[in-house]
Amino acid sequence: xxxxxxxxxxxxxxxxxxxxxxxxxxxxxxxxxxxxxxxxxxxxxxxxxxxxxxxxxxxxxxxxxxxxxxxxxxxxxxxxxxxxxxxxxxxxxxxxxxxxxxxxxxxxxxxxxxxxxxxxxxxxxxxxxxxxxxxxxxxxxxxxxxxxxxxxxxxxxxxxxxxxxxxxxxxxxxxxxxxxxxxxxxxxxxxxxxxxxxxxxxxxxxxxxxxxxxxxxxxxxxxxxxxxxxxxxxxxxxxxxxxxxxxxxxxxxxxxxxxxxxxxxxxxxxxxxxxxxxxxxxxxxxxxxxxxxxxxxxxxxxxxxxxxxxxxx
Amino acid sequence: xxxxxxxxxxxxxxxxxxxxxxxxxxxxxxxxxxxxxxxxxxxxxxxxxxxxxxxxxxxxxxxxxxxxxxxxxxxxxxxxxxxxxxxxxxxxxxxxxxxxxxxxxxxxxxxxxxxxxxxxxxxxxxxxxxxxxxxxxxxxxxxxxxxxxxxxxxxxxxxx
Numbered sequence: 088x089x090x091x092x093x094x095x096x097x098x099x100x101x102x103x104x105x106x107x108x109x110x111x112x113x114x115x116x117x118x119x120x121x122x123x124x125x126x127x128x129x130x131x132x133x134x135x136x137x138x139x140x141x142x143x144x145x146x147x148x149x150x151x152x153x154x155x156x157x158x159x160x161x162x163x164x165x166x167x168x169x170x171x172x173x174x175x176x177x178x179x180x181x182x183x184x185x186x187x188x189x190x191x192x193x194x195x196x197x198x199x200x201x202x203x204x205x206x207x208x209x210x211x212x213x214x215x216x217x218x219x220x221x222x223x224x225x226x227x228x229x230x231x232x233x234x235x236x237x238x239x240x241x242x243x244x245x246x247x248x249x250x251x252x253x254x255x256x257x258x259x260x261x262x263x264x265x266x267x268x269x270x271x272x273x274x275x276x277x278x279x280x281x282x283x284x285x286x287x288x289x290x291x292x293x294x295x296x297x298x299x300x301x302x303x304x305x306x307x308x309x310x311x312x313x314x315x316x317x318x319x320x321x322x323x324x325x326x327x328x329x330x331x332x333x334x335x336x337x338x339x340x341x342x343x344x345x346x347x348x349x350x351x352x353x354x355x356x357x358x359x360x361x362x363x364x365x366x367x368x369x370x371x372x373x374x375x376x377x378x379x380x381x382x383x384x385x386x387x388x389x390x391x392x393x394x395x396x397x398x399x400x
Numbered sequence: 401x402x403x404x405x406x407x408x409x410x411x412x413x414x415x416x417x418x419x420x421x422x423x424x425x426x427x428x429x430x431x432x433x434x435x436x437x438x439x440x441x442x443x444x445x446x447x448x449x450x451x452x453x454x455x456x457x458x459x460x461x462x463x464x465x466x467x468x469x470x471x472x473x474x475x476x477x478x479x480x481x482x483x484x485x486x487x488x489x490x491x492x493x494x495x496x497x498x499x500x501x502x503x504x505x506x507x508x509x510x511x512x513x514x515x516x517x518x519x520x521x522x523x524x525x526x527x528x529x530x531x532x533x534x535x536x537x538x539x540x541x542x543x544x545x546x547x548x549x550x551x552x553x554x555x556x557x558x559x560x
Binding site for chain 1: 426427428429431432433435436437439440442443444446447450451453454457458468469470471472475476477478479482483488489490491492502505506508509510512513515516517523534535538539541542545546548549550552554
């Protein structure tokens with residue numbers, strides 16, 4: 088089964104190089120590869136189900152695994168994988184939103200300004216991703232994925248970062264909040280700082296999210312936590328919630344451009360969602376550190392493969 | 401059962417009840433709760449619709465615009481070539497083609513895409529009432545961004 092996925096992935100490499108002949112050959116070969124058509128959505132469902140489990144156990148978003156791995160090892164064009172990736176990220180963020188909002192771990196005063204910047208730039212990113220030649224997007228995505236893997240290794244998030252005097256923008260927007268922290272049994276009041284710098288970072292994050300259909304939790308959390316000083320739980324919760332806004336605008340661009348096809352997007356959403364449920368149940372007995380390293384290796388592998396495909400190798 | 405186990409068993413629910421009480425002490429704006437409820441019901445409705453419509457599509461219960469058996473010929477193409485080859489809809493034109501098994505799946509996708517706009521429509525009157533000018537402006541700006549993205553008016557033929 089996996090050999091056929093890899094074969095099909097190799098076929099796509101020919102088309103990723105940008106030649107019409109390569110594309111036609113890839114399409115014809117995939118159509119006649121002997122794999123029944125219904126196997127693809129089934130394999131996609133199984134693969135995304137496993138990704139859903141791993142994403143929860145490793146504490147990463149599903150879409151950051153989805154786009155590089157599916158574009159690397161399935162025969163689908165990157166345009167459709169990115170479109171589906173955004174729908175996957177959107178569904179996950181929308182489903183997680185209610186719990187986070189009700190616990191005040193997703194804070195509207197923090198998330199709304201950031202979401203406005205990120206969602207505006209994600210539209211720009213989505214159009215850039217659809218307009219650029221596939222091999223250029225593939226290479227850029229490979230580099231981004233490798234950088235994300237490195238970020239996962241080196242980033243040291245801080246549960247309760249020390250925050251200096253709030254800047255004028257933070258004060259003007261009144262960005263602060265409180266949540267109950269059961270591990271210490273008390274209410275935690277928080278505020279942030281370095282808001283202008285953080286907002287600037289979200290211009291880039293939004294562009295990347297829209298361009299590659301990656302979701303953006305991997306970047307949101309370090310910026311909110313390490314740069315802007317939000318407590319880790321608030322950073323994670325607000326990041327997940329603001330993904331529901333950022334990914335909405337980019338997802339509409341892909342949907343309106345015809346780049347969301349149900350046979351790819353729907354089994355992916357269902358697989359990731361069901362996998363996440365199983366992942367949550369396995370969380371108590373899992374070794375998150377080991378799973379995280381496994382995910383980092385998978386991401387590195389997918390990033391290198393994406394980069395090579397971009398070069399037509 | 402050992403004493404330790406009994407303590408753990410007793411401590412768990414008590415601690416949970418205490419945590420719940422503490423969480424309730426945190427003041428959460430009413431509009432945030434309404435937004436959360438909209439997402440709760442909307443997201444799961446959207447996902448349930450996707451499950452049903454995908455079953456109709458894959459089960460051949462509804463005739464597909466592009467039969468799933470033919471999709472392997474198209475899914476390796478860039479989106480522009482796919483649209484050219486199949487005549488698949490762009491923008492909101494799918495609304496007029498809901499009799500097809502593949503197209504009907506867009507109902508669930510569109511619902512997921514519209515939830516955030518619904519959420520912001522809940523926030524807007526709340527911020528207006530509080531006379532919170534910066535956040536009213538942010539909510540209006542976001543509504544414009546999301547509506548423009550959803551409307552398809554930015555739709556240039558990027559895939560071509």
